[in-house]
Amino acid sequence: MKTQNLRDHMSEAELIFTALAELSTRQIAEAEMAKGVIENAKAGKKGGTVAKNARKELESKTGKSVITEENFLPPAKDKKKLK
Incomplete structure (x- = not known):
């Protein structure tokens, strides 16, 4: 996927759990005052x-997988000019 954004292919739940992972990581790194690659x-x-853990908890409560193919976008069309 060189021409499309990965997030365009994610469902709402996938986006939310990705954002949770990013926020959690940032806040943990700040709390631990992480410096350098290893600590981060x-x-x-x-x-x-x-x-x-949050995703697994939701999946256990709903009986449904958060991971889905429903928002998958088709591949971008080639931008080559027709001769």
């Missing part, structure tokens, strides 16, 4: 785990 990677793992 650790914060990223923790932030991802927060979103993972």
Whole structure:
């Protein structure tokens, strides 16, 4: 997907859990005063785990998977000029 935004292919729930992972990661990194790649990677793992646990909890309550193909956009058309 070089010509399209990955988020255009996500459902509302997928976007929300992605945002939760990003927010959690940032706040954990700030709280731990993470510096450098290694410390920030650790914060990223923790932030991802927060979103993972929330997603799994929702899926267990609804019986439905958050991951879906419903918002998948078709591939972009080639912009080559016809001769």
